[in-house]
Amino acid sequence: MPYLNRLLAGAALSAVAGLALAAQPATVRLDYMHTGNALNESYAIEQVVIEPLPWPGDMSKTIDTTNRGVNKVEVADAKTGKLLYTRGFSTVFGEWKSTEEAGKLTRGFHESVRFPKPDRPVKVRILKRDERNEFSVVWSLEVDTDAMDVVRKQEPAPAKPIAIRVNGPSEKKVDLLILGDGYTRADMAKFEAAARRLSDYLFTVSPFKERAKDFNVWAMAVPTQESGVSRPSTNTYHSSKLGARYDIFGSERYVLTVDNRALREIAQHAPYEFIEILVNNETYGGGGIYGQFSTAAADNDWANYLFVHEFGHHFAGLADEYYTSPVAYATGGARMEPWEPNVTALQDPANVKWKKFVTPGTALPTAWPKAEYEAHSREYQKIRAQLRKDNRPESEMSKLFKEDLAWTNALFSKAPNRKAVGAFEGANYEATGYYRSQQQCLMFDRSEAFCAVCSDAVQETIDLYAPR
Template sequence: MTLAPLLAALLAAQPTPRTLRVDYVHGGDAATEMFSLDRLVLEPLPFPGNPARPIDETNLGRYLFEVRDRATNRLLYSRGFATIFGEWETTPEAKRVRRSFSESLRFPRPAGPVQVSVKKRDAENAFREVWTFTVDPADPAIDPSPPPSPGPLVELQRSGPPEQKLDLLILGDGYTAKERDKFVADARKLTEALFQKSPFKERRKDFNVWGLCPPAQESGVSRPSSGVHRRSPLGAGYDAFGAERYVLTFENRTWRDVASYAPYDAVEILVNGRTYGGGGIFNLYATAAADSLWAPYVFVHELGHHLAGLADEYFTSDPVYGPAPEERVEPWERNASATADPAKLKWRALVTAGTPLPTPWQEERFSREARTFQEERKKLRQQGRPEEEIDRLFSAQKRAEEELLGKDRYGRAVGAFEGANYEAKGYFRPQEDCVMFTRDDVPFCAVCRATLDEVIDLYAGAPR
């Protein structure tokens, strides 16, 4: 028996520790950042992560947390992640007011005291410590009591033990008790849509998929820009940061307690709504509007953000957040670059032979047509037109983009195509089209697929 299978067998023989969760408050403004401990929770279930891969070596995320044994300083666990605060601090509002957001860190309950450190990337993309604290598993303040049950767990796909698979949890928000069957049907439909896309299609057996749907008093979720407010169980709603399509929940404590009744490495929240919308934050959660015509696309696109930290490759829509052009730095995301220099391009090993860098494409025509559709869509929204009219416009845009993209000389090549990360100039994406670029029926680009495969291996792969 080689070392890797032997290590895996030894780890599997050990009892799986329960999940320890640190809830904390992350606040500040555009110039300041603060962290405060909120509570320590011992979740009801064993830790679902891969015991053979406790250390995150992907170098993904704007933040990173590490758990070290206090006695030996040995690194026990680490994960990269991103935060709502990390997005909000780049918005105009952050220059005027201070806000705080609830966040969480989860790791296997340690045998003894540990030092937990949170690190953040600096301007050169190096991780620097911004907060550290000690956790003693014997601390009587750790709360082991189970939260109220959200209802029965739905087994949407079970491929094996949670610690050997990537466990995706689909949470329903805004579904009443009478709409539970609708949630299950929505979750099954979107699960199937996910596994139609590579690399998920080829890696399907590496996933478990679960569902939980706490009953709502009213159908639907909040959409403040339309005067709709709901006290939905998970607190999800449209209009995050003033962007009508951006769906988030700021009720971290609440959805974490609900999710603790399932094994999960990744979470997608389905909101019971018709209006186009969604969101995705690396190692936090993704969201999608279940009844939108575009739900299958949004479900997969937002999971790309959440699971692998993929950047948005589009640039014609108004950004929800992001740095000013003069603050442009090399993104940590794998599928966006601030340089097309062949010696510095992060995906240079995947560039198709003979492809010029930067890579020419029909950017001017694409941008002109996209902005025309965008202006028409704004008019329809301002007029309060039915969602069906918005869908027809989206469909027309999709047909136009499918006709334009992928037909020129480098349409299928890996290169450096200018226009990405909400900027028409100065940022580059790996291929002309991708799930992270348009709503077209196209695959993930080669760089996105490779990144997704690497992350799936972190949860369902063999020891390194």
């Protein structure tokens, strides 16, 4: 059990020192550059790394059956072509490509894929969905993980992981790593408290609540010199270890990091399959990229919601179901059937993707008080924008959010299809042409529960990592 012995250097982790199962293969990380613009993209290898800890996943569940993500990685035997490992994912580049900036210049983004170390040379393929929504290969290279130029020696861990919740060996559990950014050495107790508070809340929300025993949760933060992360729209700049910041792609509430190298070099010192980054800020904000990471402002009044909502994007590939808030990237154009499980273009109502959940007798599309909701939302968004423009105290924004949710709850409580599963027009950032399965879901507004379709998608992901 050398990997756990190294990891459990602190007394807080000593209780789990006996949890390892049979020896796991090493973890391989392929780092590469993904460059391009709105019309073109290309890939170039940077390095192959053997991470310090063994593979955290179940070696009997190496093939992804969920069919989610814009991209997919395939690892195949170089000689026979036999698939050894697959996972779907999306990228920051994929979102940036739809922005106005991508039509003007070319940019590069650092990315990584991780997989269990094979005992033979392999072919690693990156696939992308085409216009038919099918995966096709966009980059392929042969990798020998025993080659001389593979990086095998790492710097010591810059911080000790904290065991927040441990239910068994990593190989049989979903490993969630909570990273902190913008926390000084004096803020470390605050970070740990936030990680415990928000992860505890996650497991009060179904279906995470019912599957809580299938998760391990770890936390780690490398101290920064100043508290908080950058928020350029208010001329606030801080150096931070993960490079997380607000105003990504010009959206004031969008928080991501584009420093993937820094993220992976810190995260590699703890077992993980999923990452949520807590930023030490009060301002409302967060983000989530499927199969990469999610973020949340830990000090905001709505941190509980942010943590779960953004994790829904990262963990299960859930789409945003709202459509009246401005977003950072371009929407519109042809209404293709989304790959995300919780929204649809409803091209074939008789075979809607969540057919098994549709309430018997419910019409598709399904009636809801859409016009009234949109009229209210237009006024609400004007007030929200003005509060940000005037840089008003965050308490005023929180009050507005609370009032908006109360108004929405009151409106929906009187709607005839309030509890029905159907196809409600307005989702995926579009007022028309895309549909969600229920009137309310925490992927639609700041309510506290997933709809049935989102809940099922979360369960399917848990089963991929911690099968029942």
